[in-house]
Amino acid sequence: MSQEVQHEEDAPRIREMIIDxxxxxxxxxxxVFTAEYSQSLYRTWDEYEITTLFNSDNELCIVAEHEERIVGxxxxxxxxxxxxxxxxxxLVWLGVRRELQKLRVGERLFKELKRRFKDxxxxxxxxxxxxxxxxxxxxxxxxxxxxxQEHVYMTLNLSKRHKKRPVKKQ
Incomplete structure (x- = not known):
C-alpha cells in the first residue's frame, strides 16, 4: 500500500474561525465527540462550548479549510x-473529520494554535x-x-437503581 504524499498546495488552509x-x-x-468516543465524556460537546470560546478567545478558535469545506x-x-x-x-477541543484524520490536519491545527499561544x-x-x-x-x-497525570474521574448513573449496602456494626 503506497503512502500518499500531501503537497503543500493540497494541504488545508488554517485560519481563524468566523461566525459563519x-x-x-x-x-x-x-x-467526532460521540458516546462511542467516550461514554463518560465529562465535558459535553454542545453549542455552548463553541460559542463561549468563540466569544472569549476567538483568536484561539481556528479551523482547517480544504476546498472551501471545514475539515477540522x-x-x-x-x-x-x-x-x-x-x-x-x-487546548480545549481538537476535532478533525474522521475520513481526514490521517492527513495531518490535526497536526497543522495544533502547530498553528501553539504559535498563537506563544504570541x-x-x-x-x-x-x-x-x-x-x-x-x-x-x-x-x-x-x-x-x-x-492521571486523575480520578467518577460517574454515577442515575438511571439505575442502587441498593444501599448495610453498614457493618462493630
Whole structure:
C-alpha cells in the first residue's frame, strides 16, 4: 500500500474561525465527540462550548479549510492563575473529520494554535483526554507533551437503581 504524499498546495488552509463557521464546527464535533468516543465524556460537546470560546478567545478558535469545506478545528483559551507569573494555554477541543484524520490536519491545527499561544505569552500548554484515548495520547506525545497525570474521574448513573449496602456494626 503506497503512502500518499500531501503537497503543500493540497494541504488545508488554517485560519481563524468566523461566525459563519460555528454550525459546521459544531457538526464536526458531533461526528467526532460521540458516546462511542467516550461514554463518560465529562465535558459535553454542545453549542455552548463553541460559542463561549468563540466569544472569549476567538483568536484561539481556528479551523482547517480544504476546498472551501471545514475539515477540522481547534478551540483554545488561556488561563492566568492568581499569584502565578505563568500564563497557560489550554487546548480545549481538537476535532478533525474522521475520513481526514490521517492527513495531518490535526497536526497543522495544533502547530498553528501553539504559535498563537506563544504570541500571547503562554509558557505551558495543557490538554486533557481520557486515559483510554490512545490515539490522542500518541498524538500529543508526538508533539512533545509529557508528564502524563492521571486523575480520578467518577460517574454515577442515575438511571439505575442502587441498593444501599448495610453498614457493618462493630
Amino acid at each position: 463557521d460555528l454550525a459546521e464546527v459544531f457538526h464536526i464535533g458531533e461526528e 478545528f481547534a478551540l483554545g483559551t488561556t488561563v492566568k492563575k492568581h499569584n502565578s507569573p505563568w500564563k497557560y494555554g489550554y 500571547q505569552g503562554v509558557r505551558m500548554i495543557i490538554i486533557d483526554t481520557s486515559a483510554d484515548n490512545e490515539a490522542a495520547i500518541r498524538f500529543f506525545k508526538k508533539h512533545g507533551f509529557d508528564n502524563v
